[in-house]
Amino acid sequence: MATEENVPIYAEIQRDVERKIMSGAWPPGHRVPSEAELVAQYGCSRMTANKAMSNLAASGMIVRRRRSGSFVGPPRVQEPLLRIQDIRAEILATGRSHRFKILRRNTRIASTQEDAAHVGVPVGTPILTLEIIHYADDEHFAVENRQINLAVVPEAAEESFKTIPPGTWLLQNVPWTEAEHAIRALPADRVTSQRLKIPFGDVCLSIARRTWKADRLVTFVRIIYPGDRHRFVARFTPSSSL
DSSP, X not given: OBOTTSOBHHHXXXXXXXXXXXXXXXXXXXXXXXXXXXXXXXXXXXXHHHHHXXXXXXXXXXXXXXXXXXXXXXXXXXXXXXXXOOHHHHHHTTTOOEEEEEEEEEEEEOOSHHHHHHHTSOTTOEEEEEEEEEEETTEEEEEEEEEEETTTOGGGGTOOOSSSOHHHHHHHHOOOXXXXXXXXXXXXXXXXXXXXXXOTTOEEEEEEEEEEETTEEEEEEEEEEETTSOOOOOOOOTTSOO
């Protein structure tokens, strides 16, 4: 059984619980409804409720205690701000399966100064552009728009990316020396709402990242997540620079 957005019931349960936790409505230590209560609330099977709870426990969002029930877990460090996240590894770490689909792929030349400056390459640079949708189980997890500098990574032009997503492939095959993140919230436009199966105007988290090898750009990527499905947390001390 699935919702009208074709989202499985277990994913709907998981999303609802995550929203309440991440919004602060359910603080750490708050008791989470039992599987029996979820079955009654969502009209689903015990197996479906168990799958949702198991995924939440695997991700650290909740803690399951025998005879006591399930509770919101302690605040956790997910993806540090100074680390390049691998979407595939990020999803697998939550106990969910990962798959992806390349929606668009083409090779072009950065022909204008404005275009070249946006990507961060010289005019005349050959670029491989890809648009990708990532799924966690059957949930639309993130949209990735990536541009790879073929002057630095020419082998990417021949890579099919049929079994491994471009971000994972780059991390495994191309060493990098410097990166920058630009993070902001933005409303879902028509295309994004269709890609992620969320309402038009819903808040999304946009992460734009450039990665360099020495002083040459390797890739520029923008990843857009539904706002309630991702967060960055960094732990630091009073001695950290302001």
